[in-house]
Amino acid sequence: MSLTETTLKAMKPKEKTYIVTDERGLYIEVFPTGGMIWRCRYQLNGKTEKLTLGKYPALTLKNARIKRDHALSAAALGQSPARQKQLQKVAAADATTVEEFTAKFFKDVQEKDRTDNKQIHRYFDNDILPYIGKKAMKEVTTEDVRSIIWRKKDHGFDAAAGQLRGLLKKLCDYAVTCGLLNFNPVLALPMRHVRKVKSRDRSLEPSEIRLFLTAVYSSNIRRQFKVGLHLILLTMVRKSELLLARWEDVHFDVAEWHIPAENSKTGKPHIVYLSRQATVLFEELQVLAGGSELVMPGRGSLIKPFAHNAINCALKKSLQGQNVPAFTIHDLRRTASTILHENGWPTDVVEKALNHVMGGVRGVYNRAEYSSQRTEMLQFWADYIEKLLIDKNVILGRFGKTA
Structure with missing residues (x-):
């Protein structure tokens, strides 16, 4: 029919x-x-x-x-x-370009692996697609990926070169899966030849913390970066969490900063209990923000944050000529953890303040937030830093108690 x-x-x-x-x-x-x-x-x-x-x-x-x-x-x-x-x-x-396949890769693979892909998109937009984006995916060669990776490495950015190598390998792995490549051209470039990964154990001594903050506030970097670096030290947050922060998440009335899940590396919301000193720093950043919804709006824009590398460059610039061995912004978190442990604060409280995911059986059963302990500990930490500065008669801000 x-x-x-x-x-x-x-x-x-x-x-x-x-x-x-x-x-x-x-x-x-x-x-x-x-x-x-x-x-x-x-x-x-x-x-x-x-x-x-x-x-x-x-x-x-x-x-x-x-x-x-x-x-x-x-x-x-x-x-x-x-x-x-x-x-x-x-x-x-066969005619699929790298740019077209990248869109498929993000949809099918990358966005399922992690929620925050802003930095990954930047690597593709700035370092990969401008050079091979219009090329057919099936024609990508080892020389193509080598030129991309070594362009970054030759400029002294070994860590970024390693990141690019990892992203290109992941992209080409999926191209092999989809039948666009017979083999992965990135495999001809072992990671050990791109970047030798070393576990970091850099932690600043109290005297180095004093030199660091003195150098930062004495430098000619933007005031936002001076305050931001100080705030990262006091709150123990990741730099991305501060650069993406919005004023709607900073609650002065209860002295809390709520980091939403999309800005948290763990993918879960996190509360930072603000010390008296951290609150003062946030108040200054609010003035510097000029009415922006962002805590640290970027240069010449009230709606876009600074690039993640901008604050790294500010730190590097402020430490030029200083007798302080090199360290990264992330090392400030390790510094806080080390000194707090040395002063008797429990590991669970410190790890929760760092927004670390606890592993093993302990991580499964321990759901405590340690709110009161973290509040007390972060105030202790801020007072500790302030005392380091006062002892040397270095005045960086007004941290007196408010009425």
Whole structure:
């Protein structure tokens, strides 16, 4: 029996997939989800082949019959419509550019692995796509990826070169999975030749903390960076958490800074209990923000934050000529952890303040927030830092108690 548009519109999904035939091999497949797909069967060299024509209602009954007729005509001439369609797919895939495949990679892989991909997007937008974005993915060579990685390495950014190597490997791994590459060209560049990863154990001594803050406030870097570096030390947060912070999350009335899940490395919301000194620093940043919704709006913009590397450069600039061994902003977190442990604060409280994920059985069963202990500890830490500065008559801000 021939199908009609009325019949098609009246079809309802069932618990199991079922088919309804039209004529001359054409039929429609109805799925439990409600989706409907046109297919047709035909004979070629004594064997039955099946061809998918398209989805209903995007492909109407009339047009489905036209596509069926074309398929039957091809089969009558000894050609396989199903095989031709497969070859067309391969040809289309062969023409896929790196830029096009990157969009698929983010959707299928990267965004499922992690929620915050801002930095990853920056690497692709600034260091990968401008150089090979228009190239067919199937034509990417070891020399292509080497030039991208070494461009960063030759400028002295070994860590970033390592990041690029990891991203390119992940991208090309997925290209191999999708059949666009026969082998991963990044494998010819071992990570040990790009960057020798060393576990960091740098922790500042009290005298170095004093020199660090004195140098920062005496330098000619932006006032926002001076206050921001000081605030990172006092609150023990990651730099990205401060650079992405918004005023709606800073609650002066209860002295709390709420870091939302999307800005947290753990993917979970985190509360920072603000010391008296940290509150004063936030108040200054609010004035410097000039009405922006961001705590630290970027240069010349009230709606975009600073690039993550900007505050790194500010630290490097402020320490030029100072007798302080090199350290990173992340080392400030290790410094706080080390000194707080030395002063008898429990590991669980310190780790919770650092917003670390606790592993093992302890991590499964310990759900305590330690709110009161963390509040007390962060005030102790801020007082400790202030005392280091006062002892040397260094005045960086007004931290007196408010009425």
